Amino acid sequence: MMRTRPLKVALLGCGVVGSEVARIMTTHADDLAARIGAPVELAGVAVRRPSKVREGIPADLVTTDATALVKRGDIDVVVEVIGGIEPARTLITTAFEHGASVVSANKALLAQDGAALHAAAEEHGKDLYYEAAVAGAIPLIRPLRESLAGDKINRVMGIVNGTTNFILDKMDSTGAGYQEALDEATALGYAEADPTADVEGFDAAAKAAILAGIAFHTRVRLDDVYREGMTEVTSADFASAKEMGCTIKLLAICERAADGGSVTARVHPAMIPLSHPLASVRGAYNAVFVESDASGQLMFYGPGAGGAPTASAVLGDLVAVCRNKLSGTTGPGESAYAALPVSSMGEVVTRYHISLDVADKPGVLAQVATVFAEHGVSIDTVRQQGKAGEASLVVVTHRASDASLNGTVEALRSLDTVRGVASIMRVEGE
């Protein structure tokens, strides 16, 4: 039963993702209509530079006045692919006020203001969908929110930033240093001119906040996410990882505490065993590993960015929102009923790989081991390498809290026989 009056879509932003959304809406119009049950029509495209020629987009649809577009009143769905906090936030809330549902790919905004935006959507009886905000085309939000709605998720651990995975994969496979690998990523278009958001983990932290919120039915804000970038990872770290049968990935990890009473979210580089499915995620690909009570271990893998993959996620949401509109309903909104406390990084429990430069004389190992013991950090293995009066100690611990580890490292630094802490890296996925 096909409705003939088309659903009207306003597109905010027509860059890499927006132009693909517009293209697919045109080239796949018949399929979209059949799947939705009504045709969808591109009713307007808000851009910053109207003079730019945009193939396939009629000039009379293009406007620089995004506010007027979302206020038109006849728009069914607003697709927001501008990114950033403002004007995206105001445009989205204005869209709700004027009768439109919203599909967004805006991870930064969702991570910062997800609760308020969900509340605005609910107040106006509209949908807010954002599959494209996390890991591009990989279906994640919908599986976590719907497929696993009858399960208890305990951990979400993933590679959710393609740029940093490309850089780390390059360092791993070629022995290149960080700067060299970053330069290649930039040259190939995988890294932006200012790579800060990627390499310092801000992008991954936003995604971690969104994933943790959905997985644990708890509001997790960007500020709740511990964040450590990967600019300090060296080829020596990769060599250490190889000796452990590991590689190094920048991971976003959302965990429920063992007692179930709190959750944590963090982003940092970590060693993971080569046998772990995340270890073999190459290049700019993303993958997210989900552990839950009943389903066990699931993994979702695919391209985490790019115009077409992100557009695929946007269009999947567009179809769902249009179907909801036709059937007079809305999809699942925010689910934050569990309202678990979000613990700080100090309470995170994991294993650590620590390299120390020490004096090469008797008794150093005993001294170091005593410091670990005093802080309640149990040592799994220790390896001592010495030459010409200098030595290095590589310590791998059993599971200990981040706070205990920090206390240990501080005490180690104050030992005369410890000349420096060369590196500290968490070991995950075991």
Added chain:
Amino acid sequence: MMRTRPLKVALLGCGVVGSEVARIMTTHADDLAARIGAPVELAGVAVRRPSKVREGIPADLVTTDATALVKRGDIDVVVEVIGGIEPARTLITTAFEHGASVVSANKALLAQDGAALHAAAEEHGKDLYYEAAVAGAIPLIRPLRESLAGDKINRVMGIVNGTTNFILDKMDSTGAGYQEALDEATALGYAEADPTADVEGFDAAAKAAILAGIAFHTRVRLDDVYREGMTEVTSADFASAKEMGCTIKLLAICERAADGGSVTARVHPAMIPLSHPLASVRGAYNAVFVESDASGQLMFYGPGAGGAPTASAVLGDLVAVCRNKLSGTTGPGESAYAALPVSSMGEVVTRYHISLDVADKPGVLAQVATVFAEHGVSIDTVRQQGKAGEASLVVVTHRASDASLNGTVEALRSLDTVRGVASIMRVEGE
């Protein structure tokens, strides 16, 4: 806003999966209620052996009269985990007639009668959900049907049977023969006493039919799926695969033809490169690789069977169906609008690895090469090994149709110099 009158669930079957569904409904009752917006209550459990003690299930809920249970009229959702065609089919249609939506894990029934069951659901305005029918806990139906609803899927290729993957993985890693690996799978509970449905590919074929139907918006029946089991795979095949940098997996492959005008679905053992993500799927795990126009390559990985993982999928559907019920709507029904023709196996195009036992004399290779050429099958590589009057030829072809390959093999068999065709295996995933 919590509704206090509970939604009533009837459970048909209380075996490995059903008992887990009942257990989770009880232990996670508060979470389910919060996520649905109303409590769910187990209103009845239909079993064959009522005398069996079922921990956690009140005896007064147990009945042997499944028909009376689905006819009660106050049931909101029927969960069917009996399996098989009858009585499951009649119970499901009776459920729709008496006002219930249905969540099923029944791959055989869905593959055979999916269209009729969807029609019955639609006629009565009810939901039919079956995420658990394909690949256990791995979210697949929902991502294909909803997340990728704005994309064009070209290929779905997966390991969708854990028993056979366990056996093949064992053969690959230990050099065991088929029978030895099967015996171990049986001893460990991975294979049933009668393993036919698994090892002959019937189980995977049912899943392929369901996946192809959803991926291509086209009705694909079980009879449309080409099926070849894996009982003939030998350690020699694994040795050949290793020489090619490949391993062997039993694959379900659903493809859109290059011209887009038709689709195929098939199940058979095949060589795939070790670098392909499916190659590293170990033990009884399942994984499905999806290729589409915009999203590129996605993979979904997890446990493909087992009580708890399958129950997780059932409960995810239960939450969705209950939410739909509360909002007075239904989810997406059957989508078969594309109605593409399903081509026969002869039209499938892929690569082949063929081992021939030939006479060790001059001119044999030329003869064999001529036969390939006459049938339009282009040779990629050929390797000749000879000793004591006997020789083997290993031919790897470029892409050719199954019909051409069959013609080639028939002609080869009629050559005096070809003593036998030792093995033919398809090469996929390149």
